[in-house]
Amino acid sequence: xxxxxxxxxxxxxxxxxxxxxxxxxxxxxxxxxxxxxxxxxxxxxxxxxxxxxxxxxxxxxxxxxxxxxxxxxxxxxxxxxxxxxxxxxxxxxxxxxxxxxxxxxxxxxxxxxxxxxxxxxxxxxxxxxxxxxxxxxxxxxxxxxxxxxxxxxxxxxxxxxxxxxxxxxxxxxxxxxxxxxxxxxxxxxxxxxxxxxxxxxxxxxxxxxxxxxxxxxxxxxxxxxxxxxxxxxxxxxxxxxxxxxxxxxxxxxxxxxxxxxxxxxxxxxxxxxxxxxxxxxxxxxxxxxxxxxxxxxxxxxxxxxxxxxxxxxxxxxxxxxxxxxxxxxxxxxxxxxxxxxxxxxxxxxxxxxxxxxxxxxxxxxxxxxxxxxxxxxxxxxxxxxxxxxxxxxxxxxxxxxxxxxxxxxxxxxxxxxxxxxxxxxxxxxxxxxxxxxxxxxxxxxxxxxxxxxxxxxxxxxxxxxxxxxxxxxxxxxxxxxxxxxxxxxxxxxxxxxxxxxxxxxxxxxx
Amino acid sequence: xxxxxxxxxxxxxxxxxxxxxxxxxxxxxxxxxxxxxxxxxxxxxxxxxxxxxxxxxxxxxxxxxxxxxxxxxxxxxxxxxxxxxxxxxxxxxxxxxxxxxxxxxxxxxxxxxxxxxxxxxxxxxxxxxxxxxxxxxxxxxxxxxxxxxxxxxxxxxxxxxxxxxxxxxxxxxxxxxxxxxxxxxxxxxxxxxxxxxxxxxxxxxxxxxxxxxxxxxxxxxxxxxxxxxxxxxxxxxxxxxxxxxxxxxxxxxxxxxxxxxxxxxxxxxxxxxxxxxxxxxxxxxxxxxxxxxxxxxxxxxxxxxxxxxxxxxxxxxxxxxxxxxxx
Numbered sequence: 001x002x003x004x005x006x007x008x009x010x011x012x013x014x015x016x017x018x019x020x021x022x023x024x025x026x027x028x029x030x031x032x033x034x035x036x037x038x039x040x041x042x043x044x045x046x047x048x049x050x051x052x053x054x055x056x057x058x059x060x061x062x063x064x065x066x067x068x069x070x071x072x073x074x075x076x077x078x079x080x081x082x083x084x085x086x087x088x089x090x091x092x093x094x095x096x097x098x099x100x101x102x103x104x105x106x107x108x109x110x111x112x113x114x115x116x117x118x119x120x121x122x123x124x125x126x127x128x129x130x131x132x133x134x135x136x137x138x139x140x141x142x143x144x145x146x147x148x149x150x151x152x153x154x155x156x157x158x159x160x161x162x163x164x165x166x167x168x169x170x171x172x173x174x175x176x177x178x179x180x181x182x183x184x185x186x187x188x189x190x191x192x193x194x195x196x197x198x199x200x201x202x203x204x205x206x207x208x209x210x211x212x213x214x215x216x217x218x219x220x221x222x223x224x225x226x227x228x229x230x231x232x233x234x235x236x237x238x239x240x241x242x243x244x245x246x247x248x249x250x251x252x253x254x255x256x257x258x259x260x261x262x263x264x265x266x267x268x269x270x271x272x273x274x275x276x277x278x279x280x281x282x283x284x285x286x287x288x289x290x291x292x293x294x295x296x297x298x299x300x301x302x303x304x305x306x307x308x309x310x311x312x313x314x315x316x317x318x319x320x321x322x323x324x325x326x327x328x329x330x331x332x333x334x335x336x337x338x339x340x341x342x343x344x345x346x347x348x349x350x351x352x353x354x355x356x357x358x359x360x361x362x363x364x365x366x367x368x369x370x371x372x373x374x375x376x377x378x379x380x381x382x383x384x385x386x387x388x389x390x391x392x393x394x395x396x397x398x399x400x401x402x403x404x405x406x407x408x409x410x411x412x413x414x415x416x417x418x419x420x421x422x423x424x425x426x427x428x429x430x431x432x433x434x435x436x437x438x439x440x441x442x443x444x445x446x447x448x449x450x451x452x453x454x455x456x457x458x459x460x461x462x463x464x465x466x467x468x469x470x471x472x473x474x475x476x477x478x479x480x481x482x483x484x485x486x487x488x489x490x491x492x493x494x495x496x497x498x499x500x501x502x503x504x505x506x507x508x509x510x
Numbered sequence: 511x512x513x514x515x516x517x518x519x520x521x522x523x524x525x526x527x528x529x530x531x532x533x534x535x536x537x538x539x540x541x542x543x544x545x546x547x548x549x550x551x552x553x554x555x556x557x558x559x560x561x562x563x564x565x566x567x568x569x570x571x572x573x574x575x576x577x578x579x580x581x582x583x584x585x586x587x588x589x590x591x592x593x594x595x596x597x598x599x600x601x602x603x604x605x606x607x608x609x610x611x612x613x614x615x616x617x618x619x620x621x622x623x624x625x626x627x628x629x630x631x632x633x634x635x636x637x638x639x640x641x642x643x644x645x646x647x648x649x650x651x652x653x654x655x656x657x658x659x660x661x662x663x664x665x666x667x668x669x670x671x672x673x674x675x676x677x678x679x680x681x682x683x684x685x686x687x688x689x690x691x692x693x694x695x696x697x698x699x700x701x702x703x704x705x706x707x708x709x710x711x712x713x714x715x716x717x718x719x720x721x722x723x724x725x726x727x728x729x730x731x732x733x734x735x736x737x738x739x740x741x742x743x744x745x746x747x748x749x750x751x752x753x754x755x756x757x758x759x760x761x762x763x764x765x766x767x768x769x770x771x772x773x774x775x776x777x778x779x780x781x782x783x784x785x786x787x788x789x790x791x792x793x794x795x796x797x798x799x800x801x802x803x804x805x806x807x808x809x810x811x812x813x814x815x816x817x818x819x820x821x822x823x824x825x826x827x828x829x830x831x832x833x834x835x836x837x
Contacts, residue, residue, distance in 0.1 A: 339714035
């Protein structure tokens with residue numbers, strides 16, 4: 001059924017390039033979070049479409065819908081103009097949609113040829129896999145994209161760039177019409193990136209539609225033909241890349257309605273409580289140094305993979321640094337394990353609540369008291385009354401609503417799980433609290449509560465480090481911001497110097 | 511509180527056990543007399559002791575396949591000690607059994623903790639090593655009833671209030687480990703380390719060390735059971751309790767211990783062991799062929815695992831329902 005509005009939407013009519021794959025009005029909701037709200041996306045043969053947005057804008061959700069991993073709650077997927085669904089990942093593959101992920105999803109122990117042809121290997125006699133034909137075909141495809149890789153080598157012997165080439169070869173082997181590249185250059189060297197660009201050009205020439213997800217503007221302007229910008233799960237703008245400037249895209253990415261209100265604070269920093277100098281790790285970060293004062297909120301901004309969480313984990317004793325010193329209250333301390341960190345008054349609320357934060361099979365009170373058990377037990381025996389007292393005190397301070405402290409954490413909402421994790425760390429009575437993406441995956445209502453609480457902690461004299469990839473949060477909460485890129489501190493900005501554009505420029509290196 | 515108990519895994523198992531006893535008594539009323547039930551409990555005691563230890567190991571995301579071999583080795587050592595020094599008091603024999611079992615368990619635990627070898631590989635290896643050691647020290651010979659001293663054989667069979675000492679030891683172990691698991695920091699660490707090793711690490715718990723202690727406890731219980739086993743059956747040889755480790759794991763699984771770690775109770779392990787013990791004792795009485803007995807035990811295990819999986823799936827549904835309410 002064709003409505004009047006449909007016709008108006010495409011003024012160029014038949015002259016516009018037909019999309020091989022398109023999303024229209026796609027909505028996806030997770031408990032408490034609307035990840036996508038009526039977004040559209042058009043992928044055209046022979047064109048590179050850049051998908052741009054901050055972390056949490058909904059880019060990965062779109063990729064998962066395009067590849068059949070998630071099912072949309074509303075809207076349509078169009079393949080060559082015909083409405084269809086991708087109930088399982090295989091259905092997306094059957095329609096020629098293939099994704100090359102940030103971390104390539106391949107099999108280390110299989111050969112290159114087996115990786116390329118897994119699931120659709122050429123068959124010989126009795127339906128057995130024809131190894132010779134498979135290796136020959138793999139060789140042809142690899143040669144076609146200029147990759148000098150032996151198809152019989154095991155994948156684990158290849159470098160990351162060659163693994164990407166294998167992933168691309170796999171995409172070609174299933175006659176892909178749509179290739180999704182999710183931050184393909186994140187782990188590549190300069191030379192490898194140049195080779196990737198050439199490859200993208202050759203894929204374009206072969207008439208593939210390419211969805212290119214990247215944070216790097218130089219890349220986007222170098223190879224993209226079209227752009228689509230998402231912000232907070234909504235489509236903000238799309239069009240030809242030739243019609244926009246970097247500044248336009250940055251504005252679309254970060255500009256937003258003032259829907260979030262942050263607590264008013266009067267920062268009153270006290271004496272220095274934490275001093276880090278020359279903190280380095282062989283592969284993850286280098287020469288990190290800063291000071292932190294009582295009652296201060298220090299924001300750490302950067303793109304995903306900038307080394308912020310890795311540094312924090314090292315500071316907390318999960319990994320060992322190769323160099324550097326930590327001073328607490330003017331005294332140099334050695335932190336070799338999380339237990340040492342807790343003892344010295346540093347606690348870390350990790351980003352990944354499910355994996356690193358709470359123990360879902362244990363009740364609330366046992367989660368809250370876990371790091372404090374040494375303090376409130378006697379000779380290895382638990383004191384249940386004291387446990388409940390401690391747990392009640394801190395869950396009440398956080399306004400955690402649950403039927404009882406006996407409730408298993410797995411039965412709580414995301415926001416409440418976050419509160420359990422924060423209560424757990426506050427119960428250790430720390431001096432420095434590190435909050436890694438404190439409101440990621442948390443609904444708007446709980447977000448405000450977490451922010452309010454953070455302000456309250458600082459007002460009480462706790463030193464807060466907040467790692468966040470959300471610009472409004474960084475701007476709204478921090479007294480100072482450190483921007484990290486590629487494992488180094490790029491700049492330290494005072495509150496008055498904070499501008500969204502400045503943050504994005506430093507973080508992305510443009 | 512009551513509602514939670516009724517819907518709990520333990521209540522379900524008690525129901526199943528009562529149902530099972532009802533079914534058996536309809537065919538063979540003599541089975542449910544107090545004397546016979548005490549007999550069945552006594553007979554199941556070794557399984558209970560090992561299941562409690564195994565439960566703790568599984569709780570920490572590990573598995574101990576060497577328990578039966580540990581039992582056999584400890585049993586052989588104490589039998590040979592008894593033959594060599596018949597006058598040794600039972601207390602010393604018990605100390606040797608528990609001590610040796612503990613050392614064997616610690617060996618497993620150290621390999622898992624310090625070398626980070628997967629527990630199934632470690633204990634598969636030590637299982638074979640322990641059996642090999644029995645052969646070496648015994649020369650493949652049996653220690654028979656007439657070689658053992660009367661006091662050595664009498665200890666587990668001494669009746670107190672109608673229940674032999676063997677049964678009482680199982681009851682004491684259940685009580686002690688219920689306290690350990692619910693009232694000590696170590697018990698809490700077992701749950702935390704298995705429930706979410708990453709979160710436990712962040713909370714300052716040494717996960718490897720916690721696993722080491724789980725293997726140590728499992729070893730100690732296996733060693734204790736080793737003496738009880740050889741003295742009760744009044745025989746010791748290389749292959750005693752062969753394959754018993756699988757019954758122990760099965761008892762845990764039936765008792766609702768999650769093979770993924772983090773979920774399980776001493777009561778669950780006890781009830782799982784009792785369920786298996788009743789089936790094994792009742793089936794011969796109601797005249798079912800030995801082949802069917804194995805099939806029925808196996809069927810019970812699969813049903814228990816299926817119920818567990820079902821219970822876990824239900825968890826997911828609840829989240830969705832709440833999400834519906836929220837929107």
